Amino acid sequence: MLSFYCYAPEMTAPSIRARVREELTSEIKAVARRQLTTEGANLSLRAVARELGMVSSAVYRYFPSRDDLLTALIIDCYNELGEAGEKAVEGAEGLLSRWLAFGHGIRDWALAHPAEYALIYGSPVPGYKAPQDTVGPASRTTTVIVKLLVEGYLAGELKGTDERPPLPPPLETEMRRAINEIFPEMPVGLLARGMTAWVQLFGVITFELFGRFNNFIEESRRDFFDHQMRVMARHVGM
Amino acid sequence: MLSFYCYAPEMTAPSIRARVREELTSEIKAVARRQLTTEGANLSLRAVARELGMVSSAVYRYFPSRDDLLTALIIDCYNELGEAGEKAVEGAEGLLSRWLAFGHGIRDWALAHPAEYALIYGSPVPGYKAPQDTVGPASRTTTVIVKLLVEGYLAGELKGTDERPPLPPPLETEMRRAINEIFPEMPVGLLARGMTAWVQLFGVITFELFGRFNNFIEESRRDFFDHQMRVMARHVGM
DNA sequence: AATAAAACGAGAGCACTGCTCTTGACTCGA
DNA sequence: TCGAGTCAAGAGCAGTGCTCTCGTTTTATT
Numbered sequence: 328m329l330s331f332y333c334y335a336p337e338m339t340a341p342s343i344r345a346r347v348r349e350e351l352t353s354e355i356k357a358v359a360r361r362q363l364t365t366e367g368a369n370l371s372l373r374a375v376a377r378e379l380g381m382v383s384s385a386v387y388r389y390f391p392s393r394d395d396l397l398t399a400l401i402i403d404c405y406n407e408l409g410e411a412g413e414k415a416v417e418g419a420e421g422l423l424s425r426w427l428a429f430g431h432g433i434r435d436w437a438l439a440h441p442a443e444y445a446l447i448y449g450s451p452v453p454g455y456k457a458p459q460d461t462v463g464p465a466s467r468t469t470t471v472i473v474k475l476l477v478e479g480y481l482a483g484e485l486k487g488t489d490e491r492p493p494l495p496p497p498l499e500t501e502m503r504r505a506i507n508e509i510f511p512e513m514p515v516g517l518l519a520r521g522m523t524a525w526v527q528l529f530g531v532i533t534f535e536l537f538g539r540f541n542n543f544i545e546e547s548r549r550d551f552f553d554h555q556m557r558v559m560a561r562h563v564g565m
Numbered sequence: 566m567l568s569f570y571c572y573a574p575e576m577t578a579p580s581i582r583a584r585v586r587e588e589l590t591s592e593i594k595a596v597a598r599r600q601l602t603t604e605g606a607n608l609s610l611r612a613v614a615r616e617l618g619m620v621s622s623a624v625y626r627y628f629p630s631r632d633d634l635l636t637a638l639i640i641d642c643y644n645e646l647g648e649a650g651e652k653a654v655e656g657a658e659g660l661l662s663r664w665l666a667f668g669h670g671i672r673d674w675a676l677a678h679p680a681e682y683a684l685i686y687g688s689p690v691p692g693y694k695a696p697q698d699t700v701g702p703a704s705r706t707t708t709v710i711v712k713l714l715v716e717g718y719l720a721g722e723l724k725g726t727d728e729r730p731p732l733p734p735p736l737e738t739e740m741r742r743a744i745n746e747i748f749p750e751m752p753v754g755l756l757a758r759g760m761t762a763w764v765q766l767f768g769v770i771t772f773e774l775f776g777r778f779n780n781f782i783e784e785s786r787r788d789f790f791d792h793q794m795r796v797m798a799r800h801v802g803m
Numbered sequence: 804a805a806t807a808a809a810a811c812g813a814g815a816g817c818a819c820t821g822c823t824c825t826t827g828a829c830t831c832g833a
Numbered sequence: 834t835c836g837a838g839t840c841a842a843g844a845g846c847a848g849t850g851c852t853c854t855c856g857t858t859t860t861a862t863t
Contacts, residue, residue: 368688369820383821384841384843392821392822393821450684453602453604453680495791498782502782526772527768533768534767538695544740546735547735547736550732550733550735554732557730581860610850619813621850622815622852623811626810626811626812630850631849
């Protein structure tokens with residue numbers, strides 16, 4: 328038995344049991360993701376267990392409850408979406424191109440994973456309180472947008488835009504205080520216009536995925552999204 | 566027995582049974598609405614029946630399935646929301662005021678009925694296909710917006726706005742064809758800008774209700790919404 | 804006014820769910 | 834080698850949507 332340790336000491340360092348546990352954990356998540364696409368948010372833990380050939384109570388060794396499984400999936404999805412956005416930005420040159428690439432990167436991921444997008448951007452379960460673990464991955468996309476805008480602003484690539492209508496003073500102070508912690512060099516006016524673009528980006532995708540364009544825009548949805556992103560680009564001064 | 570008919574002939578015209586059926590139907594919906602606020606979309610038919618003091622199978626005399634109950638609730642909510650928007654517009658004078666009143670009317674209803682708003686504007690159930698009965702009530706809000714814009718346009722109250730970026734030709738033709746059926750006098754450019762405002766309106770409300778502003782905008786959410794609506798008003802040429 | 808037909812509420816029952824607890828086998832670390 | 838911890842399996846509980854049956858009541862017809 329000791330000889331076993333000698334043959335492959337660093338491989339068993341995390342122990343066999345820990346390794347198989349990690350494998351099974353991600354296998355459960357993979358099966359759950361697959362079932363999510365057909366069943367939606369009302370995911371059945373027992374069905375996941377059944378597909379994996381184990382009994383339902385065994386799954387509870389890996390996820391203490393169904394909500395915890397969903398939370399794990401949510402975190403994974405946030406990270407995938409954030410990575411998709413980051414990669415898209417990195418692969419483009421120039422402010423406008425990077426912004427458009429970001430938007431289409433987010434949209435492409437959403438179209439490829441509609442159930443997952445609905446899970447993270449759809450209706451929250453009334454009782455469900457988003458755990459602290461989710462806020463980091465969830466903020467990756469917004470961080471990309473803000474970074475893009477601040478970089479463009481500091482590089483002088485953003486045209487000064489119309490400041491009308493003015494921000495109400497209470498709103499301005501609250502936004503000033505919120506952005507000071509992260510990007511103190513960002514003007515509040517730019518933040519406000521960036522938030523318009525942010526809402527528009529996810530608003531269009533959500534409407535498209537949730538069927539609000541049905542019987543209205545059918546063929547040219549990508550064109551519509553692209554156009555809206557260009558409108559928003561102008562709005563922020565690109 | 567016949568004397569009964571003679572005493573109140575027109576009262577029993579819709580028959581006793583039909584009347585009590587109608588009452589029970591709306592009573593079931595009322596209880597379901599109340600449970601919706603605490604339980605969310607996973608509404609329990611049995612719990613509704615329990616609260617009404619009847620057995621679960623009796624509810625099936627009134628709604629053939631749980632989905633049909635939810636559909637009935639969805640239709641009611643669409644109508645309430647549409648009516649809230651229409652009333653708000655009627656109670657205001659002038660194009661900008663009417664637009665702002667509409668926005669706040671929608672938002673106020675959403676804040677007062679978050680679960681109901683999530684039901685109609687949240688993630689659709691993957692299998693759930695929206696019945697034809699819902700599209701009419703669902704389109705009341707968009708009709709208000711388009712009417713407002715067309716009236717303002719025909720009255721010459723809308724400034725001509727920048728047509729950049731231009732619409733891609735395939736998108737323009739599809740939008741032209743779609744709007745021709747309802748408002749042929751509406752320019753496509755105005756429709757596009759109106760859709761931007763439409764998406765922004767519901768996008769901000771959805772983000773606010775679904776917690777996207779948490780730890781960022783807390784006190785001035787109404788101000789933020791109002792500001793966004795004014796930005797959109799400028800965008801469409803008000 | 805009597806009778807057939809339809810609608811109704813109650814109850815039992817089925818297959819399913821999330822979750823808990825116990826039992827016996829297995830693996831780990833000392 | 835041997836306790837301690839981990840694991841899969843199974844039984845079980847309370848809850849779910851939904852179906853079916855069975856008497857009762859109301860409606861519509863003759």
